[in-house]
Amino acid sequence: MTAPITPAPLRLGIAGLGTVGIGVVRIIQAHADLLSARAGRPVRITAICARDRKKNRDADLSGYDWVDCATDLARRDDVDVVVELIGGDEGIARQAVELALDNGKDVVTANKALLAIHGQALAERAEAKGRLIRFEAAVAGGIPVIKTMTESLAGNRIRRVMGVMNGTCNYILTRMQSGGLPYAAVFEEARKLGYLEADPTLDVGGIDASHKLAILASIAFGTRIAFDGVEIEGIERVSIDDINRAADMGYRIKLLGVAQMTGRGLEQRMSPCLVPADSPLGQLEGGTNMVVIEGDAVGQIVLRGAGAGAGPTASAVMSDIIEIARGVRLPVFGQPAGSLARTQPARTAVPAAYYLRLTLADKPGALAKVATVLGDAGISIDRMRQYDDEDTGEAPVLIVTHKTTPDAIDHAIETLPSTGVLVGDPVELRIEEV
Ligand SMILES: NC(=O)C1=CN([C@@H]2O[C@H](COP(=O)(O)OP(=O)(O)OC[C@H]3O[C@@H](n4cnc5c(N)ncnc54)[C@H](OP(=O)(O)O)[C@@H]3O)[C@@H](O)[C@H]2O)C=CC1
Numbered sequence: 399m400t401a402p403i404t405p406a407p408l409r410l411g412i413a414g415l416g417t418v419g420i421g422v423v424r425i426i427q428a429h430a431d432l433l434s435a436r437a438g439r440p441v442r443i444t445a446i447c448a449r450d451r452k453k454n455r456d457a458d459l460s461g462y463d464w465v466d467c468a469t470d471l472a473r474r475d476d477v478d479v480v481v482e483l484i485g486g487d488e489g490i491a492r493q494a495v496e497l498a499l500d501n502g503k504d505v506v507t508a509n510k511a512l513l514a515i516h517g518q519a520l521a522e523r524a525e526a527k528g529r530l531i532r533f534e535a536a537v538a539g540g541i542p543v544i545k546t547m548t549e550s551l552a553g554n555r556i557r558r559v560m561g562v563m564n565g566t567c568n569y570i571l572t573r574m575q576s577g578g579l580p581y582a583a584v585f586e587e588a589r590k591l592g593y594l595e596a597d598p599t600l601d602v603g604g605i606d607a608s609h610k611l612a613i614l615a616s617i618a619f620g621t622r623i624a625f626d627g628v629e630i631e632g633i634e635r636v637s638i639d640d641i642n643r644a645a646d647m648g649y650r651i652k653l654l655g656v657a658q659m660t661g662r663g664l665e666q667r668m669s670p671c672l673v674p675a676d677s678p679l680g681q682l683e684g685g686t687n688m689v690v691i692e693g694d695a696v697g698q699i700v701l702r703g704a705g706a707g708a709g710p711t712a713s714a715v716m717s718d719i720i721e722i723a724r725g726v727r728l729p730v731f732g733q734p735a736g737s738l739a740r741t742q743p744a745r746t747a748v749p750a751a752y753y754l755r756l757t758l759a760d761k762p763g764a765l766a767k768v769a770t771v772l773g774d775a776g777i778s779i780d781r782m783r784q785y786d787d788e789d790t791g792e793a794p795v796l797i798v799t800h801k802t803t804p805d806a807i808d809h810a811i812e813t814l815p816s817t818g819v820l821v822g823d824p825v826e827l828r829i830e831e832v
């Protein structure tokens with residue numbers, strides 16, 4: 399009698415044993431049988447790598463070979479897939495990924511920065527070598543948005559992709575609202591909770607979310623990743639006054655990414671926007687992410703879930719590993735890299751309503767002068783509220799416009815100081831239809 403043939407295991411080399419890396423190790427250790435059944439073959443870690451070998455990682459790593467340099471994983475014969483969980487768009491992460499592809503290994507990564515900057519070159523490299531790069535965890539953590547777009551929605555022409563893709567910013571904005579706290583205080587709170595990236599500008603400056611948006615736009619529109627084409631504004635200038643006054647008008651402020659293809663080119667913008675408080679995006683609390691995809695056949699899809707953290711992010715990494723173990727082989731961005739179109743970046747021209755917060759000198763005719771500037775720019779006022787000046791001699795005024803163009807708003811903002819009635823700079827935020 400012949401013994402049953404055991405399928406060859408898929409052998410992993412894991413580079414990076416931090417939040418996500420250890421999360422992956424834990425899932426593989428806890429669910430070995432389940433993974434094997436679903437993948438059709440065992441999934442094994444053969445070698446691991448991090449910076450500090452002596453660090454207590456609260457996990458049993460004794461069964462795996464330790465290598466001192468991540469590129470060594472890419473050189474090993476007993477590694478089929480290099481799982482890059484170090485981070486950063488340059489340095490060792492990039493070297494390990496490139497070497498892995500060159501040495502005939504597939505790559506799984508959660509590294510949105512690397513993909514946003516070098517995604518096209520890496521995809522071409524992978525395809526030239528007949529290898530894969532999978533990156534479900536790179537966008538919106540545990541939310542399965544990459545597979546949804548490349549597989550489930552492959553029959554659609556995508557009209558628009560938008561969403562909240564940075565949990566830290568959403569935490570800060572919702573916490574400012576719930577606690578009535580200023581930005582600086584909540585920023586400090588987020589730092590103490592360990593929510594901020596080592597370089598916090600990546601979060602609050604909107605860069606991390608823009609990396610993710612650029613990746614989604616490439617898949618959605620069949621275009622080469624164009625991170626440079628994202629118009630980026632972070633949340634640093636969002637004040638507690640804006641949070642409160644937007645709430646008065648029935649809105650929430652979110653760091654919102656929007657990508658859509660227009661006749662003029664690809665619009666990609668990441669900026670604080672107002673959304674209706676009762677909309678799914680408006681109700682998104684804390685570190686949760688949400689991605690909204692609009693396809694011509696399917697209509698609107700809303701995906702919501704944890705955008706970060708060991709479990710959710712490792713869950714997404716595992717989905718890629720199982721996909722490779724099953725033998726599913728898809729082009730990196732959903733179609734061959736050579737067929738991805740070059741695009742022109744296009745500045746947003748889609749009309750929207752706008753929120754304007756102005757502080758005026760509290761004197762006769764001040765409001766009339768503002769109304770004249772707006773009228774001359776072709777901007778019609780929908781709603782307006784003047785707040786108590788508390789004897790300061792100043793009048794805080796909030797205006798919600800009817801839909802108008804970004805050019806008209808820019809023109810009005812440039813012209814308003816010439817009225818001589820403005821105290822400080824006006825604040826202008828787009829109100830996004832969702
Ligand atoms: N944390 C999250 O929730 C999410 C993270 N990601 C992405 O996942 C990736 C990993 O993130 P995360 O786990 O949070 O990061 P961590 O900072 O927690 O872990 C990074 C790991 O990389 C190791 N490392 C750093 N430099 C080197 C080096 N030169 N050689 C070998 N190893 C090195 C570190 O080693 P040591 O431990 O010894 O210092 C550490 O184990 C990043 O690309 C991140 O953007 C994506 C979605 C969510």
Ligand SMILES: N[C@@H](CCO)C(=O)O
Pocket residue numbers: 538539563564565566567593594595601606705706707
């Ligand atoms: N800094 C990121 C981590 C997940 O990508 C966030 O806050 O969403």
